[in-house]
Amino acid sequence: MLLVYTQKITPRLRYTFKHLITRILGIPVDFTTKIETFIAHNEVKMSYIKQPLGDEFFVRSHDLLFVQGIGEVEISIQQWDETPCFFPAGEKSTVPYDIFAASFYLLSRYEEYLPYVKDEHGRYTAAESLAFKNNFLSTPVVDIWCQKFLKIFLERFPNVVPEARNFSYQPVINIPVAYAYKKRGIIRTFGGFVTDIVRFRFSRFIERFAVLLSMKDDPYDNFEAFITLHKKYQTKAYYFFQLGDYSTYDHSISIYKNEFIRLIKNVSDYSKVGLLASYESFTNIEKLKVEKKRLNTTINKPVKRARQHYNKLNVPQFYRNLIDLEITEDYSMGYCDTNGFRAGTCSPFYFYDIGMEIQTPLKVYPFCMEYGGEFEAEIFTNEIMKMVAQVQEVKGTFIPIFHNVVLSERNVEWKEMYINLLKEYSNA
Template sequence: MKISVLADISSPRLNYTLEFIFGLYGLDFELCKEEVLPDGDSLLVYYGLKPNPIETHNCLFIPRSSLIESYFLTNDPDEFIPESDDQLFRWVDGNVEASFDLFGWVFFFLSRMEEYEFSGEDLDLGRFSYKRSFVDKKGWLFKAVVDRWCGELVVFLKKMAPGLRILGPERDVIPTCDLDIPYAFKGKSLFRLMGAALKSLCQARAGEFFFRSKYLFVGGQDPFDTLEELSQDAGKFRKKLKCFVLFPYTVEDYRDKSGQAVKNLGGSFFIKWANSIDWGMHPSISAGDKKSRIRAEKLGLEGLIDCSITSSRQHFLRLTLPMTYRALIDAGIREDYSMGFHDSPGFRAGTSRPFYWYDLEKEKATSLKVFPLLLMDGSLKHYLKADPVKAIEKIDVLIEECAITNGIFSYLWHNSSISVIDGWDRYIPVYSHLITKCTEFMKQSK
């Protein structure tokens, strides 16, 4: 059965939104103009300013607001939005009515409309903080509202047409790592190693001092040499680890300096992980949104790894729209994994599922597929300063939300974050808990 969407407007934004919603469930749809009636063998959805003008039963009406046609917003949208899931739809005289502009709000979240007009000049790296986001203001930071709305819409469509065949979506886990610095000790001078050991002693980090001293005088495995463990853990839920490598073309920002060590690794370092790791690029802060710089870093990394690079995640999650995504597209990147808040876990785009980026200024959907990031280790430890108990609580809430919505749990854990360096030893139980919960999450999908 086909879903016919009768609308009083013709808009690439509406078509983009419908492709996302119905594509999640494998549903066919056609978008019709108001004066063109669908055939009899279809389920009717009417989207317009006024109630359904067609006298028929078994129609789902979604009221259209100005949101689907808005350009950029300098303030939060004032269109009505329900506070709870039981307020989304209701039966009226044999038809179903939505209480709000579901299509407009889904487009609002996916297009990242709220990020175009914010002034990031006063923020570190100009990044979009969760504190500025609409999801945080509504108390939805840990709630996949887009996924919930789409799921409830399909539930009502199924009630209206019991024969409607729905496929998916299926839950999944995407384990990722950013390789900002491959080794903590290896390749550094004796003077630097001794200085770092003494510094850890002065700062009363006994465990770290012991580890540094042992490596200095006895040797052993470098504490950042953890890709084996990370990839094996990803294998527990039958996934390959996605690892994004910092490979700066030039270093104009001190936060890119660690990436220079990657150039000394040699191609053999990457070849041995061919069966367990998918490699992506990690555009440097120095590259910014310059497509020539990003392309140069991509070509350099491809030459080192000897394989094509089509996925990317921004260093420090530095993402500014539309410049960053346009530069990535021009450089030949097809997938981006930066869509998460740097300073908190949560659902930045209201969904855990991938979507194609819509360029608001050019008014078109693009070829860049965006994979939301729900959790980053540094957000918990550095920005929220969460102790291990609080960190585990936030992980549990996110995974539970993905279980409720049959979503995709994507996390980032650096190779340097399962070591004893810089206080990360306190977070080793947090990482272990994360892997256990992800494994259970995937087992429940069978």
């Protein structure tokens, strides 16, 4: 048990130390504000204050964990060996940076509470972030800082044996549209034929006819094949189904169609299933509630996980909506147009609500890549392999986001990449 002496035990401090020291590094931690208790403690201990008491393991504290609310924070990026870091702690500090305050800044998404320029979908973009502006978005800096801290810590306390953790690979598959042609209704099917003709997509026109006449499989209907693959490589994929009403950005098949219901039930028997919250539910908790109820009814299980379609994540409101609906896992923490670690980490963490100054029960599973059609598969794969290597080194969780549309026979290179990732990083 590590005992931390500090002048004030705040919710921010408790949250950050528990996550970094206990959840990431596997060392139990407790706190005290009494000097006598700290001095009398003859086992593992450290101080987190402005000046050291003696020659103890000491980290000079930044003010961020001791204040409330949001304000401008002065940040100057420096290099800790080859890793970017901020909030330097000075020469007296055993560790050169206050990684606790810096980690809280990234994990809480502090910068997303500040004013920023939204894109056309109302989203916070990667270009607005501290990590993007300082070229460390593709690096899980929080986890690397923890490993650097641990190395220094174990030199002082060699008898400490941290609880081991392992690298894990956790693929996520979005299902915004289950089928390319099947079960889309008369009006949408007729409109599809007309669009094919107008845009001279004659091969697709023929393919549509063949599928509707049961002469050919629907190109998006690869669910059984991938369930078999996941079984072979002993990997639990996470499928997120979009069950919102039809709109400009939501083209899902009606939840009232029996084949769609059977599909979701079948997938849920072999994989983890969650809600792909619709574009329209971005700021509408009532729509979100309806969509959650639809999935609950379909799988006859409580819906515990969700992610936002188009990655329209607005902190903290969307997370507050999930908590109100008793959803306990979120998979929206990332960028849909840029690879990287939005919260600076490859480790799942509990969302801290700065507005309420509390750690919430919502666990955030950050992803670092989502397929984007504008990328070439080879270039995209090279970027992914670099990030996987970093996640492996810190024994984190690598979460990529794919779409069933991307994994169809129309996109052979992307399908091969998905299968290769399974072969390389699965539990088989």
